[in-house]
Amino acid sequence: MAPAAVAVAGGRKNWSAECKNLWRVAGPVILTEIFQFGLGFVTAAFVGHIGKVELAAVSIVNGVVVEGLAFGLLLGMGSALETLCGQAVGAGQTHMLGVYMQRSWIICVATSLLLLPLYISSRPRCSACSASPRPSPPCRAQPRLGHDGNLRGRARRARALLNWVVVTKLGRGLVGAALVGNVSWWLLNAAQLVHVVGGWFPEAWTGFSRKAFASLGGFVRLSVASAVMLCLEMWYYTAVLILVGCLKNPEIQVGAISICMNYQLWTLMVAVGFNAAVSVRVSNELGANHPKAAKFSVVVATTTSAVIGLVFTAVALAARKQMPRLFTGDDAVVNETTKLGYLLAATIFLNSIQPVLSGVAIGAGWQSLVAFVNIGCYYLVGLPLGAVFGFKLKLNATGIWAGMVIGTVLQTIILFVILARTRWQKEAMLAEERIRTWGGSIDLPSIQENQEETK
Template sequence: MVAPAAEAEAVAMAGRKTLPDECKTLWQIAGPVILTGVFQFLIGFVTVAFVGHIGKVELAAVSIVIGVIEGLGFGLLLGMGSALETLCGQAVGAGQLHTLGVYMQRSWIICLATAVALLPVYIFTDPILRLLRQSPEISAVAGRYARWCVPQLLAYAVNFPMQKFYQAQSRVWVMTLISGAAVGLHALINWVVVARLRRGLLGAAMVGNASWWLINAAQFLYVLGGSFPEAWTGFSRKAFASLAGFVRLSLASAVMLCLEMWYYTAVIILVGCLKNPEIQVGAVSICMNYNIWTLMVSVGFNAAVSVRVANELGAKHPKAAKFSVVVAVATSAAVGLVFTLVALLARKQLPRLFTDDELVVKEAAKLGYLLAATIGLNSIQPVLSGVAIGAGWQSLVAWVNIGCYYLIGLPLAAVLGFKLKLNATGIWVGMLIGTVLQTVILFMILFRTKWHKEAMLAEERVRNWGGNVELPTVQEAR
């Protein structure tokens, strides 16, 4: 029988990592997640690129649907699914793999119900955008396109819980390969349907629907194929148990992430209220697309640090969790600096990939400096949000987001954009100020965190959701 002191020492040794070890572990998770995110983002990116050559109105309409309508559904469903990052990650750290399949099924039930509740937003996109004072011509085109994209909404509800299921177990390369194959097919079929056969917006929407459901089918077949023998034991009635508590945790995650994603949605809406909305919305949407593209790197580290923090807290290694945070923030910031320099140097050339309209290109190039600053800041902020998800701080960060984004950032954006007549530049500056403030506050929260206490809270969370199990004693990794 192992003596308590020897057992405690073994736990501490298990949580000890050197800098090269931690960097390797982070990249093993972040690298595939980055590629997966880029590939899945490219589905929308490719669609906008093809549609942008149809006309200015079509470009603005699809950009608004992707940025506002799909952004609403995507953000809410991603947030609901992100409850699994906390639960699955800490369960893996505690060695309770048998709970993961049930968690994923519960999340499917909740996410699909949420998607059904969001259907009216897609169906009534046209009047909603008119109510938000968007151009009638753009709103009409956007309304048709949104109705055609309803299957994508349901696909998100299935996809996100599976992603978290894979990520919590650090099994992410298969998602990368599936998404890479899907985006290749997506580009090829768009070229045939939109560019050659000229099926317009309807063709673009149908190709997008097929691409997302192809990803879902391939990922689920991999799960059914026996690749997760401990975590997936088939469908279970347990998925319908404790749904109320799961909904509460899912809502906390959704509110936190949605407040961040809807912040950018609100910026696009504000820009749509300016004069010459076709040009302004087109320019901002192009910059947003590049910002989201580079954001995929930070999202990779967001997922990686979330998994690392959740795993280490679940395994009772508080110092190892703290060390993961430091390494993830530093690494993501270094990579973000490279993208910032690229955005500055290529600010006049990048918009031409989306449009041939010189006025839109010129307006997007003017926003290049702000785009570069945003990219630099967004190399840090998502990583801090990943720490919050891994540790289970979603409710706290939601309040921070409300204050920084909606009480400070957006009002400043409105004043600078409309009252001071700085247009899209002023709106972007206001958005940036809110993001800076939020990042500073998250850093302050991190500095004040008692990681030993967080490990004990993780133990309590695992017991509440996974049943009574023998868990290791919380130890500081020496």
């Protein structure tokens, strides 16, 4: 066989192997996120048929009060685990996963206690509508997410049934839907806790340890950076909702934006799966001192997710006039949602790429850098442009969404530039240093020693 043919065959084999590694993590995560998102989707679908005001109210409460504040902060704090756990697994330090998770629990509980007065002092109706944010996510350092997805699937089915009984049959309306949401989340959280500590991960969970209170300072810094990075992304959509709420006929405008956000979040689940998968692969390979493998994983994950995003984009364009009917029968809301169809399609494609790049940042520990990028692209470019288009040029929700898309495009371009200039060998050295600092007394062969042995 000619050398060129051998190279092509080897490239195909490497690509196929990396795809399998990515899908082994991404597949269960996608199912898990679909089931989790289905909890809120079910509530929005039921409430949307009560009235357009109720649909707008649920959108604002979920987007601003719940996801925009508590969920964003706590999920961001917990996402520091993806960096540390992934790199620890790559370095063969699986026993540290439970310790890292306990440190994250300490930080997240402390954050929850600080947030609690804000919710206690809020209006009773807003408190009733809020749903409990989930605890720190189970470690994604290993692809053992099938059971977690099963738990969320059962929770979604139970929530749909309870919503049908409480909202439709008993006529409890908005407050009833919120109470059903709270019950569903608490049951899911309890099941996840049992799953983590109940013996399914014997090599990672060895019980509660005093080590959880060690090196908290550095862990807090990485957790805060992770929270800032994620919150800046989530608050971007929150700010869009707030701007839209200031337009004329806000019930119609917010309802239309809400429907579009619900659909783009459905397609986002695939990108979220690849976000988790590439985070795991990059952190594992950097922890194991395989910088070239980490770089190759980025290429495969981004390409695969983008191709799937193109399919979703085509579907969104083809069904842009029919999709709104699932949420509402109000013709005004349907027409306004249809106008946003083309921008929705563009957002869906961008969101098939951008989360994957964010996953690379988490796996490599670049949260602080990406946080600054998000500030510039989202809050200094995207939102101001959206405000000008929406209010000054009177393009309403379409103009605000267009500004949001421009900010996302700019952020995606900058992240690509950062990736192109990354020195992956240096990132592997930083991963080794991170494990030594936060892993305690661990005997790891240094990267320099590995390089000398291979010469």
